[in-house]
Amino acid sequence: MNDVDMAPIWQANWSENKPEGIAPIWLDWLLEAGSLTARLQRTGRAFSLNLVRQQDIELPAFLQQRWHTGRGLLREVVLLLDQQPCIYAQSFLPDHTVSALQPLATLGAVPLGHYIFTQPELSRSAIEIADFAEGLQLPGLGVLPQLWGRRSYFTLSQHELLVQELYLPALTEFIRI
Template sequence: MYAFQTSRIQTAEPRWQNCKKRAAAQLPAKDARWLLDTGSLTAHLRRVSEGHFHVDVLSQRWQLPRLSERRLLNMGDREWGLVREVLLCCRNEPWVFARSVMPATSLVGRLARLRHLDNRPLGHLLFTDPMMSRDPYEICQLPVADLSLGISPDSEKVLWGRRSRFLLSQHPIMVSEIFLPAFCPW
């Protein structure tokens, strides 16, 4: 099992940058393949972990999303969303911290089911929806200390992350994914 306490994970606001502004050559070769892949991360993680994959839900609650998240989703300043934070675990180790923001206006009709995901991966539902489209990625580098993982705060390790806006029947949902120190699919 992993060493850090899941209830302690708090993320600082990363500095997101359009992936087109950062050349793929500037990314670490071993990470670029995963950061820029447009397929389902959930499906890839299931494959490389040979099925030893599960989702640990850290929190799911209605709240005011961060400013950059509201801007990405074209939300008003006081518009609330359902914010879900999970760990995507492979071989009983957390490989990815994921944060999704679903505006209340997106969780209507057939998408109301997203309010009750429990420990099911959101990625699977997104990539099996025939009405899904995705905007280009934004990427970031985040000091490991900003995640409060229980790793020494003076750690100089930097984590890579990505986020994008999905549209499901024209309703926006944001998903961000931070690749954790245990992430080692190769």
């Protein structure tokens, strides 16, 4: 289907509804309206980013339909606190967004949030949440226990991208549960 093996987390049961039975602290983190990178940095722990992959791909079918293009950029990163993987992020950018917003194609180990949350014409869709059953396998992280994730579409100067973030088990060490 695609040029690259990617975790098909877009196939989850995403919903704008608040999940029942979720701890309030998790809900607070999942519904964070600002930069998740900035929130992680505010924990006072050593923040770093591991660029897992960034490459041109054939977009998943639902994004091809939404964006009227077949190609785009896949960016996968892991955000770490004190060298512990806390967030796995997968971003999709259609080719026309990459062309219009060239800095997005050359971020390397710079967090996406450092760029998009400084843009004056930034808008964000509703945050959707999903529960991932035990057994999901992510690049560089192996098979994982049950996880929560969120996704939303960002629009910068009329150009859209999708960001999906999964909250990894080590995050519990750095937030109050």
